[in-house]
Amino acid sequence: MPDGADGPVIQTLELTKVFRDMWNRVKARAVTNLTFRVARGEVFGLLGPNGSGKTTTVKILLGLLFPTSGHVHVLGRSPRDVRVKAQIGYMPEETNLYRFLNADETLDFYGRLFNFGRTERRRRTEALLDLVGLRRERRRPLHEYSKGMARRIALAQALVNDPELLFLDEPTAGLDPIGTREFKDLILELKRRGKTVLLLSHLLADVEDVCDRIGVLYGGALQAEGRVDELLKRRDVTQITASPPLDGAGAKRVEEAIRAETAGANVRFEAPRERLEALFLRVVDDARRARLTSSGAEIGTAARDLRLTEEAEPARGKALLDQLVAGEPEAEAPEEAPAEQAPAPEEKHKKALERYVAPAAEPEAEQETPAPERPAGRKVKRSVLDKLVHDEGLVHDEGAEGSGDDEEVTPGA
């Protein structure tokens, strides 16, 4: 475990960054008195429009820029400390890798920078290529890569050392929905493994899907900060979903039950809309199952593996990550993660995986499709739900994958 394991992974105090020109005149105040902290195992989203100081903040945290005033600690040390750098990963906004190297050589190069031995580098390269789905393209020079492939190799480069703390600067910018979903699944998987992630984005939907806490930067200062569920929770409404859909009489009885609980409640019945992302992923998934091949980029294995589709090996994606963590090269080779394990993975793993399963991957799970404004389920008052279930038996939760009768778990709850 790294030093400073108990304290926050990232801590800034009154951080200020002023850019000056060569005559020492102030050009811009990029960050002003920024104070925030990120705890171990958190996915923290730093939001803000262009020019709000996000990237400057991250570059200070990475030791690329030095603060004008204030204090920064990353993993309990100065960001310029080489020991800190051994435990972090950084995926920059633009993929600026050596364009004349291929994926193999790129990962080998970055592995060398961590002083890994030959077998260790080979093991990690194999695992990372599988993880980001570039195995088939491993021998092509990077200048031939598409934008999506470039983002994948940039991510792989950031994961070479199995970092404790990962900085992702606009990781999904320019990616198609499948790639975006893969990235998000991967972030959640990393979080499950206790990693800390600092995500920079202005794609709000992505931030909402994966972040535990967010900070909103504007003009170099933190304008809002807090837990995503707290910030987004509407405290004046309760939402109930039911499958199969209620008929008129059923709806009437539910409405009555609610009115009995809260007099004068405003009750509305409507079919929830599917998210466009879910629809898109389902369509592509169906097409693939029908053995139609996309003429575009190959779908990476990461999302396939992390999601529980019928034909995928559910343990595989995790095995790949395990492989990166493992000390023994042969201990958990991907080939040795057999499909037979899939139906009965470790209980904890299963639960965690199911939590991150995208709705589209399981057509049966559509009942769980969240309300339009929220990707994850909204917290529901248990008493009302219990009453409904026990009194009327209206809610059939067989297909709800064990979460229909529980509080819906939002990621990071």
Next chain:
Amino acid sequence: MRRLWAVARTTLHEAVRTRTVPVVAVVLLAVVGLSPFLLRGAGKLVEQVQLVLSYSLGAVGFLLAIMTIFLSASTLASDLREKRIETIATKPIPRWQILVGKWLAVMLLNIAFVALSGGATYVLVRHVIGRPAAAADDQERHALMNEVYTARHTLGPSRPDAEIDEAIDNEIARKREADQLGEGFNEAAYRSTRRKELWISYNTLPPGYFCQYTFEGITPARPDQEIYVRYKLIDVGGGSRLDKSTILVDWTISPERTLPIQQGIVTRQQVVSLDDYHVFTIPANLVSADRELFVTCRNLTNLPGGAPAYAAFPAKEGIQVLYKAGSFEGNVVRTMLLVLIRLAFLSALAVAAASLLSFPVASLLVLFVFVCALLVNQFVGLALPVPGTEEEPEFRTPTFYRFLFEAVAAAVPNFGRYDGTGDVATGRLVPWSLVVRGAGIIGAAYSGVVMVLGCLYFRSRELVETE
């Protein structure tokens, strides 16, 4: 070290895949291979071989310097400009290793290029255009083997400084006694002027007079070896004869101080042309046990029937003793090592410059330093007193320029002093001591200082250009 090597390795990849390496290799081979086309109209075979050698090695050194400057500056500058440094500097590699890794890669390339072009030049000269079988006659073949394909130690005469100083002391004492010293007598300036004048007069050879030179520290490898005496006589005016192109002299070579009137060990009388270099051979066993050799030249134009002529040995390289002290191959190797040492400095400077300047500015700056380093030897010869002596420069320079020259001479390494090209072409030894001194001064001191400064700056700088 693995991290440093990772940077070096990737830089090598870069140089190969951006086609720098194949292009430079082809250009180098072309420069060497096409050099015989320069020979049209050149004279004897010896001269042709010397021309090809000096042209080829000089061009290779220059080309590699240019390549080194641009490659070293661009590899770091492009990492900075294209922000690759963001993913490298956030990995646990100390920043100085990034700079040193780049330098190492460029130097590994240079070693390969220097070996390639040095080898190509050697093969071309020794086995193609200058192979002994190509010589017209035995005399030419002999000249080729003994004046080019050799490494001769070159020795100038010892200056009789003690005698000159004694003469000056006497002069001053005499003048002081006679009360001839003026109010503003500057003894140091007087001594300096007189030293020069007396050395010139020591080298002049009026009719009937002789010059005796002492050569110390001659260490021939074998007693049956040949020793060469190389000299030039110039006309200094005076006399009454019409023919000023030749002079009659005789030589006495002896292992001990002797007068030409006495019986010398070797005496020869000859008519020699003025303003040309001449060489004659003596056996090495004439060198004394103290490794000394005394060479005396007498002007015989005062003899009956001769037309009196005034001649002199030029103060610089007027007379030298040469003897074989190494092989041609060894000389080529040492010359190429000196090339490498200079490239090491240029690469270190270019990498250090690129750590704070953009590519165009950094490479132009290093080019400027390179030109200064090439010329500083001329500055020193023309404008500054010869180091270690109080000799006046050939031209008197205004103080401001002199100051400027001194500043430049101190700031940049003296490439001309550590260049073996001219010596290798004339079969003169490029000594290991020169290589070692070059490695210490240019390779270690100058390169080390710029590299340390570059690393210190790079370590403390922010690595993001902000808009």
